[in-house]
Amino acid sequence: MSAPELVTVTIDERSVQVPKGTGIVETAAAAGIEIPVFCYEPRLGAAVGACRMCLVEVEGMPPKPQAGCTLFAQDGMVVKTARTSEMARVAQNATLEFILVNHPLDCPVCDKGGECPLQDLTFRYGPGNTRMTFDKRTFEKPIPISPAISIDRERCILCYRCTRFSESVSEDNQLVAVNRGAQTMIATFEDEPYTGAFTGNVTELCPVGALLPTQPRFEIRPWEFQAVPSVCGLCPVGCNIDVDQREGKIKRILSRNHPEVDEGWLCDKGRFGFSHLYAEDRITDPLRRVRSRGLEEISWEDALDDAERLLREANGRIAVALSGSETTEDAYALAKLVRKGLGAHTAMLPEEIGGGLDAFRAPLSAIRDAELIVVLGEDPVVERAPIVDLWLRKARRAGAEIVEIGPAGDVQIAPGTTARACRKLKSGELGDRLRASERAILIWSGGGAGGGSHLAALATDLGFADKPGCGAFFLPETANGRGVAEAWAAASDDEGPEPEPLGLLIVSGDEAAANPNVRALAEQAERVLAITMFHSLAVGWADLVLPGTSYLEREGTYVNVEGRIQRLRRTAIPPAPDELAWIAQLASRFEVELSPSPSLVFAELSERVFGGVTYEDLGEEARLPDRVPLEAAPAESADEPVPAKAPGGTLQLLRYRPLFSGAAVERVPELQFQRPAPEIELSVKDAKRLGVRRGEPVSVRSNGTSVQLRAAINKRLKAGVARIADDHARDLHPTVEVSK
Amino acid sequence: MARPLADEVRAIAEQYPESTSAVLPALRIAQERHGGWLPPEALEEVGEALGLTPAYCKGVASFYDMFHLAPVGRRLVEVCTNICCGLRGAQDVLQAFERELDVRPGETTPDGAFTLRAVECIGGCGWPTVVAIDDRHRLNVSAGDVPGIVQELRGG
Numbered sequence: 001m002s003a004p005e006l007v008t009v010t011i012d013e014r015s016v017q018v019p020k021g022t023g024i025v026e027t028a029a030a031a032g033i034e035i036p037v038f039c040y041e042p043r044l045g046a047a048v049g050a051c052r053m054c055l056v057e058v059e060g061m062p063p064k065p066q067a068g069c070t071l072f073a074q075d076g077m078v079v080k081t082a083r084t085s086e087m088a089r090v091a092q093n094a095t096l097e098f099i100l101v102n103h104p105l106d107c108p109v110c111d112k113g114g115e116c117p118l119q120d121l122t123f124r125y126g127p128g129n130t131r132m133t134f135d136k137r138t139f140e141k142p143i144p145i146s147p148a149i150s151i152d153r154e155r156c157i158l159c160y161r162c163t164r165f166s167e168s169v170s171e172d173n174q175l176v177a178v179n180r181g182a183q184t185m186i187a188t189f190e191d192e193p194y195t196g197a198f199t200g201n202v203t204e205l206c207p208v209g210a211l212l213p214t215q216p217r218f219e220i221r222p223w224e225f226q227a228v229p230s231v232c233g234l235c236p237v238g239c240n241i242d243v244d245q246r247e248g249k250i251k252r253i254l255s256r257n258h259p260e261v262d263e264g265w266l267c268d269k270g271r272f273g274f275s276h277l278y279a280e281d282r283i284t285d286p287l288r289r290v291r292s293r294g295l296e297e298i299s300w301e302d303a304l305d306d307a308e309r310l311l312r313e314a315n316g317r318i319a320v321a322l323s324g325s326e327t328t329e330d331a332y333a334l335a336k337l338v339r340k341g342l343g344a345h346t347a348m349l350p351e352e353i354g355g356g357l358d359a360f361r362a363p364l365s366a367i368r369d370a371e372l373i374v375v376l377g378e379d380p381v382v383e384r385a386p387i388v389d390l391w392l393r394k395a396r397r398a399g400a401e402i403v404e405i406g407p408a409g410d411v412q413i414a415p416g417t418t419a420r421a422c423r424k425l426k427s428g429e430l431g432d433r434l435r436a437s438e439r440a441i442l443i444w445s446g447g448g449a450g451g452g453s454h455l456a457a458l459a460t461d462l463g464f465a466d467k468p469g470c471g472a473f474f475l476p477e478t479a480n481g482r483g484v485a486e487a488w489a490a491a492s493d494d495e496g497p498e499p500e501p502l503g504l505l506i507v508s509g510d511e512a513a514a515n516p517n518v519r520a521l522a523e524q525a526e527r528v529l530a531i532t533m534f535h536s537l538a539v540g541w542a543d544l545v546l547p548g549t550s551y552l553e554r555e556g557t558y559v560n561v562e563g564r565i566q567r568l569r570r571t572a573i574p575p576a577p578d579e580l581a582w583i584a585q586l587a588s589r590f591e592v593e594l595s596p597s598p599s600l601v602f603a604e605l606s607e608r609v610f611g612g613v614t615y616e617d618l619g620e621e622a623r624l625p626d627r628v629p630l631e632a633a634p635a636e637s638a639d640e641p642v643p644a645k646a647p648g649g650t651l652q653l654l655r656y657r658p659l660f661s662g663a664a665v666e667r668v669p670e671l672q673f674q675r676p677a678p679e680i681e682l683s684v685k686d687a688k689r690l691g692v693r694r695g696e697p698v699s700v701r702s703n704g705t706s707v708q709l710r711a712a713i714n715k716r717l718k719a720g721v722a723r724i725a726d727d728h729a730r731d732l733h734p735t736v737e738v739s740k
Numbered sequence: 741m742a743r744p745l746a747d748e749v750r751a752i753a754e755q756y757p758e759s760t761s762a763v764l765p766a767l768r769i770a771q772e773r774h775g776g777w778l779p780p781e782a783l784e785e786v787g788e789a790l791g792l793t794p795a796y797c798k799g800v801a802s803f804y805d806m807f808h809l810a811p812v813g814r815r816l817v818e819v820c821t822n823i824c825c826g827l828r829g830a831q832d833v834l835q836a837f838e839r840e841l842d843v844r845p846g847e848t849t850p851d852g853a854f855t856l857r858a859v860e861c862i863g864g865c866g867w868p869t870v871v872a873i874d875d876r877h878r879l880n881v882s883a884g885d886v887p888g889i890v891q892e893l894r895g896g
Contacts, residue, residue: 173792176799189795190780 007075012084023047024071024079025054035081036121038099038207039159040069043263045168051159052095053121057085065091082125096126102136102182103208104154112209114222118157137182145175146193148214148272148670149203153185156210162186162202169265170198171393186210193673197386197659200271204254215275215670216251228571229256229620231558232270233325233551234664236476237364237387238560239266240621243274243552243571250274250552250572258621260363261564267386269659272670277550277572279667281535284575287545295539304582306544308589310527314503316343316496321518322488323509324350324478326579327556327568329601331484333583333594334508335491341590345496348518349485350478350511354453356634360464361563361627362441362471367391369469370441372433373402374425375409376418379446383659384475385561388443403430406447407654412718415654416642418447422454426461435462439469446475446656450637457636465630473561477657478511479551483559490608504529509548510663513538531579534663547576554578555598557618565610566622646735651686651722653702653736658725676725680709680738685719687711690738698740700724702733745773749789759790763800766790767807776816777808805859813848813855815893818872822861828868829882834858836886854893
């Protein structure tokens with residue numbers, strides 16, 4: 001790419017060179033001059049000039065104040081801000097006086113106070129007093145626009161940041177301005193809750209205290225927060241976050257803009273999910289099963305003795321079920337303990353990803369820059385990796401063509417046939433266009449194990465390895481499934497037979513405990529050692545329960561969907577020692593050398609699998625490692641067996657795991673409204689055949705199980721397929737009968 | 741029988757490259773079909789037909805003065821109180837209607853027969869005061885004309 005043309009702009013008599021087309025607000029910033037703004041936010045799309053706070057005088061333009069945010073740098077432009085232009089100063093003062101006409105100035109009782117752009121700019125600009133003596137407009141306040149967010153309409157200055165987010169970033173169009181002029185207010189339709197994966201972002205965008213999270217409220221002042229830069233661990237994107245804590249307790253989570261990963265957006269699960277740490281059923285002490293009395297709390301000394309005994313008695317007949325939420329270091333430590341110390345090499349990894357994708361590595365932001373994107377798979381992208389959905393929307397707005405291939409796609413395929421559809425892309429019209437493009441992206445979103453290997457084979461065939469603008473992303477199901485798999489593999493090269501009979505099952509994490517396959521294994525195992533945060537299922541079968549910690553409570557690294565290694569920080573004090581601390585102690589009892597320090601474990605691991613990159617190299621804004629060229633064509637996993645076509649009159653059940661589900665979400669009261677409604681999605685054709693209308697109750701049956709659900713019509717869904725969220729599909733079999 | 745609202749709305753939308761362009765005419769038809777105002781279901785129907793959210797439709801409908809988001813009477817009386825009409829006795833005309841109908845501007849008579857509104861310019865500045873009754877303009881209305889108009893509207 002050629003270097004952008006530079007232009008010289010004079011701002012308040014300072015000359016500055018910027019690329020042509022740079023916004024005047026940024027140009028002024030480059031010259032060290034602030035142009036104050038409220039509504040301007042480049043991530044929301046084109047500037048709207050709604051608030052008029054950025055008024056400047058521009059030589060050669062009509063002799064009236066101009067909205068700086070709507071102007072772009074041109075060569076020879078001479079701009080005067082309120083610092084040097086009397087016209088701009090008077091206009092800007094008047095603007096601020098107007099903005100404050102209806103603002104209640106209740107800063108002393110406003111949670112925004114202390115980090116409020118309106119408060120800050122009112123101190124720095126404006127006349128300092130008001131000539132307005134009439135009543136301010138009043139509203140009922142604060143009222144919830146959802147259980148997670150409240151709105152105070154009196155404080156709103158109508159900058160339209162929130163509605164622009166809703167319209168042109170999340171594209172949900174639920175938050176709108178109703179009425180006109182001074183009567184305008186921000187609202188949802190008929191006071192329905194503002195629902196969606198990304199609603200919480202409006203609380204960060206709001207430049208006043210109008211949209212605030214319902215938690216925390218009246219608890220804390222912004223200057224009392226200590227922000228710890230970390231990474232979200234609830235999905236494979238790994239959005240960068242600032243975790244605001246006070247006295248060791250997390251109070252809120254904000255986005256921390258990583259321009260290649262998240263662009264400063266954060267989903268509601270990541271933003272509001274943290275309060276699960278403080279759930280009532282959190283396990284804080286080790287628990288031992290005592291035959292007559294159930295579980296009893298024991299000391300850590302006793303717990304380690306017990307664990308040692310369980311490990312020795314199993315005599316190497318040990319299997320480890322991993323969640324994919326462990327840090328890479330914890331997974332490595334556990335792997336080293338059982339593989340090196342006990343010669344046990346059997347693990348249930350959270351998912352099979354398949355190798356080879358590192359040859360097509362690209363930042364998620366490459367999606368935005370793409371011209372052609374193919375999304376393969378059965379799961380909606382937003383349910384697996386929400387921020388990827390925002391990148392896709394941004395790409396579409398920029399004119400990219402997006403082809404979705406799946407049971408509910410532009411190209412409809414039957415469930416279980418994603419691998420076949422993937423191979424088909426090696427030829428054909430779409431395949432040819434992918435091959436010809438310099439900016440094409442492939443995404444695999446659920447639908448069978450080993451998708452990564454199919455994707456890598458396709459990307460190899462299409463020649464993506466030599467095209468830096470082309471990339472392939474496999475969206476894992478778990479936050480650190482990739483890291484955990486690498487860590488397990490790195491701990492030992494030895495292999496061993498499947499333990500038979502299984503002496504000890506180690507269940508690591510609440511996600512593994514919720515997995516039906518793990519549950520089945522636990523029934524066969526003679527003993528079970530569970531590491532969980534909550535009194536969940538595993539506690540029912542475990543002989544020894546060791547308290548788990550959360551991604552917010554431990555140091556370590558996660559490997560995200562791109563293959564980017566990012567650092568988690570200890571942002572809160574856990575109620576129990578973190579996993580690495582006691583795994584290291586246990587390891588020493590088996591003569592396995594293991595440091596309790598995540599940075600040293602990472603160093604050891606990095607030598608083996610991450611090319612020796614150090615903990616310090618990762619930093620707070622991790623860079624994407626270079627592509628790893630493929631030495632040979634990647635081996636494709638075998639296709640999943642294609643489920644039998646549903647017999648006449650029945651439907652094929654397509655399950656998906658909703659974003660708002662799982663151990664964390666279940667324990668956050670403010671997120672319950674986001675969980676999927678008890679619905680079954682039907683195709684238009686099937687709905688017509690069954691005579692079912694939207695919202696009508698239907699009964700869904702298979703093999704003696706029956707579930708009552710509401711019908712929803714999905715115009716994109718393939719006929720013969722019915723989609724139900726896991727929460728509601730429960731024990732239904734893959735073929736279901738639906739009737740009124 | 742009239743075509744279903746959704747069909748009519750979609751037919752309008754086909755004339756434009758973007759479905760948002762059809763919102764205003766669609767809302768106008770929906771208002772006609774729903775007794776002169778836009779209940780939430782009307783906004784949902786229009787949204788459904790155009791692939792827009794009902795919230796978006798409400799945002800548009802609430803911006804424009806000629807869409808009504810609360811029920812209106814069977815006859816809608818709108819008195820222009822803008823400059824030209826205001827100079828020619830619009831306030832007196834409005835007060836005469838208030839007296840005759842026994843309601844305040846913005847209110848509906850208890851029997852649901854009339855809604856009275858004071859509105860901004862409706863484009864009849866050459867013939868003040870202009871009163872729109874069910875969207876038909878009456879020109880050069882004076883306060884003295886009002887009892888007769890009301891009687892006529894009552895079918896007397």
